[in-house]
Amino acid sequence: ERDKYESNDVAGVVTGLAWTQVGGDILFIESILSKGKGTLNITGNLGKVMKESATIALEYIKSNAESFGINPDIFGNYNVHIHVPEGATPKDGPSAGVTMLTSLISLFTQRKVKKNLAMTGEITLRGKVLPVGGIKEKILAAKRARITEIILCVENERDIKEIKAEYLSGLTFHYVNDMDEVIKLALTDEKVKNAKTL
Amino acid sequence: ERDKYESNDVAGVVTGLAWTQVGGDILFIESILSKGKGTLNITGNLGKVMKESATIALEYIKSNAESFGINPDIFGNYNVHIHVPEGATPKDGPSAGVTMLTSLISLFTQRKVKKNLAMTGEITLRGKVLPVGGIKEKILAAKRARITEIILCVENERDIKEIKAEYLSGLTFHYVNDMDEVIKLALTDEKVKNAKTL
Amino acid sequence: ERDKYESNDVAGVVTGLAWTQVGGDILFIESILSKGKGTLNITGNLGKVMKESATIALEYIKSNAESFGINPDIFGNYNVHIHVPEGATPKDGPSAGVTMLTSLISLFTQRKVKKNLAMTGEITLRGKVLPVGGIKEKILAAKRARITEIILCVENERDIKEIKAEYLSGLTFHYVNDMDEVIKLALTDEKVKNAKTL
Amino acid sequence: ERDKYESNDVAGVVTGLAWTQVGGDILFIESILSKGKGTLNITGNLGKVMKESATIALEYIKSNAESFGINPDIFGNYNVHIHVPEGATPKDGPSAGVTMLTSLISLFTQRKVKKNLAMTGEITLRGKVLPVGGIKEKILAAKRARITEIILCVENERDIKEIKAEYLSGLTFHYVNDMDEVIKLALTDEKVKNAKTL
Amino acid sequence: ERDKYESNDVAGVVTGLAWTQVGGDILFIESILSKGKGTLNITGNLGKVMKESATIALEYIKSNAESFGINPDIFGNYNVHIHVPEGATPKDGPSAGVTMLTSLISLFTQRKVKKNLAMTGEITLRGKVLPVGGIKEKILAAKRARITEIILCVENERDIKEIKAEYLSGLTFHYVNDMDEVIKLALTDEKVKNAKTL
Amino acid sequence: ERDKYESNDVAGVVTGLAWTQVGGDILFIESILSKGKGTLNITGNLGKVMKESATIALEYIKSNAESFGINPDIFGNYNVHIHVPEGATPKDGPSAGVTMLTSLISLFTQRKVKKNLAMTGEITLRGKVLPVGGIKEKILAAKRARITEIILCVENERDIKEIKAEYLSGLTFHYVNDMDEVIKLALTDEKVKNAKTL
Numbered sequence A, B, C, D, E, F: 001e002r003d004k005y006e007s008n009d010v011a012g013v014v015t016g017l018a019w020t021q022v023g024g025d026i027l028f029i030e031s032i033l034s035k036g037k038g039t040l041n042i043t044g045n046l047g048k049v050m051k052e053s054a055t056i057a058l059e060y061i062k063s064n065a066e067s068f069g070i071n072p073d074i075f076g077n078y079n080v081h082i083h084v085p086e087g088a089t090p091k092d093g094p095s096a097g098v099t100m101l102t103s104l105i106s107l108f109t110q111r112k113v114k115k116n117l118a119m120t121g122e123i124t125l126r127g128k129v130l131p132v133g134g135i136k137e138k139i140l141a142a143k144r145a146r147i148t149e150i151i152l153c154v155e156n157e158r159d160i161k162e163i164k165a166e167y168l169s170g171l172t173f174h175y176v177n178d179m180d181e182v183i184k185l186a187l188t189d190e191k192v193k194n195a196k197t198l
Ligand SMILES: [Ca+2]
Pocket: A002, A003, A025, A026, A086
């Protein structure tokens, strides 16, 4: 039995798409802040490449804080913890990059994530989004989980075109080149309920 | 021979349910504070995922200290040590998450844990409780150990329904969605005897 | 040829009982203090679980310093080094817990250890003593080494009852539930000769 | 399908040439700065030797800052992150040295990298460029990616001479002995758009 | 071809006896001080147990500085480096303990080591010397190297008694119980030439 | 094709002799300084023993700074980076010790290294040079690389005597006992061009 989309009530919780040996699945990226000196904690039974995605997302945000409307003093005053639930399952690969980025921007701005949205894509330090594998399996899992909108790299559009139309009904695709587009699509202007003042 | 439930006299000691190759068992999570600068020690022959549960529990509490009635200054003035007894047995997996969370809240608030209570469930950074495996074996072990109340994730209710009624007599089940519910069910308002002033 | 009991002239030296592939043996736990900032050194070719016992013993003492009559300022002004001699032999397991605890209390209080005494038992953060294995082999080794008093967990009493009476002559057993009882039994009120002023 | 050259709009992004089991390819070195105390982050699923190249490049620049027109105070006020995209692919070897050096000089000076340029070569602490392997495969990949200018070590000129002329049409080669020559060839005097003031 | 005894001109250089797969040999322990904050460097291709001997020796000296006539302020103002030459040969085991202890006391007091002396024995934190193996092979190597005096643990006397008298001619044995006896036997009251003022 | 000797224009660059599975070769040790707090970086795909040689060389210099005419304040104000080029080749063993020592003395004094000189030998903390293996192969490689002077340990003289005279023509050998002799032979009194003021 597969996971289902959950609500968007909490800052830092974003839905990603994963591709495992037993097929596609959705996964959640969660992040929280606690008072501290800027330590980054990463948990969830993650391999080296997936941990690197978390570092890339955080360092990219630090380097471009102003363009995201984030006060850079935050980074020195809080510890960040990024977690990917279901610790019994080992996870790896770069495709959670966009999801981690979105999670952290939501966390630092306390902005609400768009409803029923999922995403998959590698991120890079220059702000680009790169294509990833397992698109067909991921899309099927997204439908099962009641996702209605999906963000992908433009280079993954051809993978969508190879999928039968009947599997795509009810899904809207957003193809992006850059991480800025992901954030514009994924985050609303609304703050989450009980938004923290950072 | 299996372990038996013990008393609830000491802050930070909470009963969990474990599932090993030789069947179900109960386990104890113990935690203590000592003057320090916020270091987290984790012992008990634990694998990576179980150590991550301890980090998740502590960071979640740090991030939500006020909602638990905890003065956040405590975190910088004390070291925390979480231990799982019976060091000869290797232990791993995410299912001690709720038990570790309850142990730490009891420790930081010096509140007494409810009597004859055990629990099992994964925790996440957004405050949810996730279902875990081995429910049947864990329930049998709980009965043998004289446990009378058990906290489980709502998604584990179906596992209970598959167990014959005769094995469940004398057991009360509490199904939860969120970590807040765990704490309301597990901790009394009473302080432990000789409660520390933090 | 097996080890023999040695004197109790030095603070921090306590006799334990070990169980190895070649049978039972006694072992010594030694600890010393040097001026420093609280670092814990652990040597003696020890495995992960035995090193964890040293951490558990030290953290338990830090958390309960007053109840042992220890000025907690000591912990920040001295480094602690715990060693288990005979470095050519790898050692592991939790059963040296009570011995390490007694060694550290003797060290911090400079109190003399009782003569001709040995002990074995796992310790936990809530102050309990847990039973351990290899009791028969350990008792035989204790006799050979001229030990006359032995501290064990109450749950190990049944192991003693299974040993023929002739092997037990000349041995007095103390069965304990808690670490406090160990300390009352193991340490005299007398300071060691040339006791350090801490 | 192989990668294509991309624009030179962003400081710190430089095109390298790689040689893998499945043939030649281009790769990108990306680097960014964030406020900090001089930490070096290296990501991209890199092996030990490729990580060492990043350290060599950064330490060489620190040791020769003035000759590159870089204010040495920068090093203590910013963290540097070097990334090599496509995290699913393990990468190793010393041949990205010149590319990493160019990336960092572009980053610290905010100068634009020359268009349609790629490079490959090991670097050393005395400022020399050393020859590398896989030249033929790398050149073919460069052509496919629309590269027009290539920087190589002078000792790799003989490898170019062994390649049929038809494969080289449209490519200009720059053979270098030293790292200074690389920087003169690779970086323009123009700042990137939205150059940071360091 | 085997090593030969060398002079005693330099503080911190002491001759030990080693037992390897190819027979006995002598080895040298060397130690130096440099201005610093108390770091301990250990080199010479040493295994875990031999590195532990170095830590035990240094911590024992720190804990008993006054009894050795050493100003304890030295430990915080200098780094210590202990090396065992012939880096191509892996070395391990506890038997260099007495040699490392003597090397460090010579270093901290700048006292000259006795001439033509070698030693072997494990050390412990309570100041005892423990017996070690390979005595026959070590004695033969000592003779070949022109050693005339040897320090051993009293418990190794029986190993000497099993060696034919003809192999022992020209050798004087000193059997010790404690580390204090080692130092009295091994160090002269004379300072080395060009003794450092610490 | 083998490496060739290069110039002596840069401080800290010294030619060593290496012995690999495919025969002898020359190698270069390079070192640089950058403003910092005394960190030692070691790169070049080196094994544990070769990294230890770098530590031994640096610590020996720190301990004997005055005798080399080096202001000891340098060590706390600069980071040192030692690199051995050709990162694709794993390297190990103690025989680069003299080369690393010479590199660092040249670096700290900014003195020029003698022309056409190569060396091989292990170093120790008491200032001695020890013999190393592979002498014949190393000498042949030195000739091919146009080396004319070679520094060896006196104990390696017998290895030279076993080589046919025709292979030795044009080579001058310097046999040394101590590290001081290496420095006197290897470094000129002349500063390098553009010497740094430290
Ligand atoms: Ca799932």
